[in-house]
Ligand SMILES: O=C(O)c1ccc[n+]([C@@H]2O[C@H](COP(=O)([O-])O)[C@@H](O)[C@H]2O)c1
């Protein structure tokens with residue numbers, strides 16, 4: 001059963017602050033609307049922060065990592081060991097997200113929800129020990145009820161930590177070899193689309209590998225058909241620890257009024273699951289980028305999302321969201337720093 005806290009209503013956005021921000025945008029020295037999505041970003045952040053002039057100083061990034069039993073079916077271009085190896089790389093500061101976080105002055109933490117390797121000796125990582133990865137969902141539910149609840153709760157706890165640290169924005173990243181198979185299977189049920197339409201190369205499968213991945217997903221969907229009756233069941237049967245943690249984090253962020261910048265394909269499936277479990281939470285979501293994973297487009301459309309970047313990224317680990325942070329900062333700086341028509345003695349539109 002879905003935990004009660006997950007479906008508590010989200011906080012309303014501050015429409016008075018949004019209106020004040022819109023009115024300010026209309027007075028700035030530019031043709032109205034000419035800064036496009038940068039204007040909308042400033043107004044959204046005003047509504048989220050409850051102030052006419054928002055800022056984007058403290059960015060919080062939580063990377064959720066977990067292993068996937070479905071890797072036994074050879075559905076990834078990389079071996080399962082990479083999940084644990086990359087957790088160490090995150091902790092040492094050598095991953096793409098490590099560099100992005102340092103460059104942005106963002107705080108970065110790594111949460112090992114459960115992997116085949118024992119990483120408890122790795123310093124600088126939160127270890128939750130939910131198990132040696134999920135079960136192989138070709139044969140059994142990916143998660144037990146207890147694991148699914150614990151993973152959702154882990155996401156909630158990291159958002160609470162972000163709030164404690166006065167974060168202005170939450171980014172959830174993920175790492176888990178095999179998780180595009182998991183996310184694609186979830187998306188097929190959430191969107192009622194066949195795997196042929198949503199499956200892609202993930203970390204780099206060739207055409208034959210993608211065909212095999214499609215076959216594994218199709219068989220798994222058939223196996224669990226009768227159980228997949230709710231978004232929560234879809235998560236528990238087909239999801240991953242890190243996907244559940246993202247889902248819990250996104251719901252909590254909306255409930256507590258912390259805006260979210262969603263990353264790529266896997267994160268967006270978690271965002272869609274969150275919105276289906278608790279309709280309205282997506283009002284608190286921005287989308288960093290359109291991933292090169294082909295199924296991302298359908299997920300973005302279902303969320304009515306307008307991603308900020310389209311750079312052909314398909315890395316995950318929060319990298320696409322982090323790459324869009326400079327745009328959020330520029331949107332705030334323009335909103336705050338531009339002169340009005342009156343201040344600059346510039347003539348307004350006729
Ligand atoms: O975020 C994306 O859009 C994205 C697209 C493809 C792959 N990934 C990353 O690659 C891993 C999963 O790929 P795979 O092929 O092992 O299923 C996982 O660690 C993700 O972070 C991420």
Ligand SMILES: Cc1cc2nc[nH]c2cc1C
Nearest residue numbers: 078082175203315316317
């Ligand atoms: C090396 C590597 C780094 C990653 N980061 C997120 N997913 C990843 C997958 C691989 C294979």
